[in-house]
Amino acid sequence: MALAQTQVEARKGSSAKTPAGPQLRGNAASLAAASVLMLTFMGATLPTPLYVIYRDELHFSQITLTLIYAVYFGGALATAFFLGRLSDETGRRVAIFAAVALSMIATVVFIFADSLPMLFLARLMSGLGIPLAAGAGTAWVAELCEGRCAAASLSAGATLAGLGLGPLVAGILAEYAPAPLILPFLLLLLLGIVAAAIAWHLPETVKRPVRAWSKLSLRPRVGVPRAIVPAFLAPAITAFATFSLLGFYSALAPSLLQQVLHVESHAIGGAVVFELYAVATLVLALTQWVDARAAMLWGLVLLIPALALLVLANEAPSLPILLTGAGLGGAAAALGYRGSLQLVNSIAPDDRRAEIVSTYLIFCYAGVSLPVIGIGFLAAAETPVIADESFAVVIAAFALAAIFVDFRSRRPRART
Template structure:
């Protein structure tokens, strides 16, 4: 039930991805403004993580998860009653706040609720729920936008129904935080203890490159497909974005066989190959090549993401696990927002194709550098 709630909350954050082109036609804004709308979401995530990342450690997991679902429902209502840009911005901010509450809290809750026999797979369940939810949003919205008569409204009605079921599920799960004050304490700065930093730093480095790629696909992928590749069907754009996250989940499954020490650098290497394929797809306007590049990039991101979260989680004190996980996600959501805004700024003067090529080169360089550093200083077995 906790994993289902995680999926639903993350699904709501990416639902607008295949709909941005429709909003562009309806409201007449540019691809740059699409990236700004997306970045506003990331700002909401980061604010929630910074101010409330440790909240569930003191008041409990369930109250924070319920608050995140309420914010997700308010976001869906903002899009449902959209009349212009103010509602779009409000919906994205609320969605970001919801995701910020959920990422660290739900990851910790799923790990803590897992039966002892599932202990080795608990982190996989949590990260797969995260990535699966993020990937399900564009697929669901793309299919509804393609075949439903009123896509800009019906998709959010479906989302509200999913959120309502998730609320019931969270109300039924047990609380896993035993020592809690039950009151809201003054937010404190997220802090990573020195004993956790040897695991945290490489996880953050590898995660930055992977999440920058996810940010590109969840913000301007429909614009790339329409303006560069010549494919404008929302079902296709939603499926392409879903492919990245499905591949990420596959990479997370593969990490169990590869191991943390090898998954972090090799995930970066595979991500480099994926970015090379994506750049080739932009040069040749090839949809199949773009899909293959999305799969490769997703697998690489999934490998390094699960390896990083696993290593950070196993070296974190239980009473501070949500706080440290939230600190990691702050880094990842900086990666998912700032580079994408850079793409939007470049697109105004250079065009989407050129900005996409520059972005691919920068991410590939960062991932390659991270792989070299990880091989020079491998992940420690013990903190």
């Protein structure tokens, strides 16, 4: 059973000028757009296994480590709020170029980062570009699919694959190659060039992109039309809960391995995070036949035992339990993210797609950052075990709330 019927109909045609040279078409174009998403999202988690090296070299606390991670998503929230619909105005390609440029500037700052202020600046700069890439890339994939492919699965799979490959590559380079704080970022610069080159050969799907910068609107345009708020709410809560688990592993798994499980290998730290996202990508590929709403609900149900295993791994402590929890969490994230994103795609009007997707992504960014900050401060005030247990209870409550909201929002439809 294909998922194409739940996708929003793509925009037809384009009056925008396209760059000289061969243009990708059909399935090749949608796959190429997804690969751009994957390459840009690798930068989001590539520093994950490197945080412990920075902590040892710059001598900062676990709370500072948490804030360095979270400031990335502060930048992401700011961009999503003020530039959430930029690609609806400028076109998808221009927005992707801007995102790649910001990512490459941040990468250069990382290469020369030898102090906390520079590290914070690098993370902030890298966070500014992700919403541009996410909003434009997700909309681009949906429009290029044109009913031929499952756009939500393709976008979600590319995003999760990028998030998983980033820490895996960085962890291996940090463990086995020289210059662990330089070589991964040199690779990231190369990947940025590749992403820009691919975007150059993709057809523009926005019909009448704005070419004069003076005509661009920087007025905050995130939001959801009143008519679709009830249908949007459950996917948004699902995104927050799902990405909270992803945020925990992306920010704190290497520290948990080192401090609680006494695993010092940077490669293993990156591999644990990679396992989470690899399982998520595999589950996406194997469950495309599952209806969007069913996928979202199953993701929420699986999220609860995944959180329980995370707490148990900390208390035991046990690496096998942590790996089991990461695998189950990956399955929950894949189903929850794909299902909720697909539902959002299905209700978003064509001319406000990037804006509504950016609003949805704000819930993702909030979920991936705010709970992690809370864990850091609570662990400092109490104990890591209490912090992890509190995190699990709160996120499980959000998962149950999303299920409740979904069933409640569909009750009126059943009576009509």
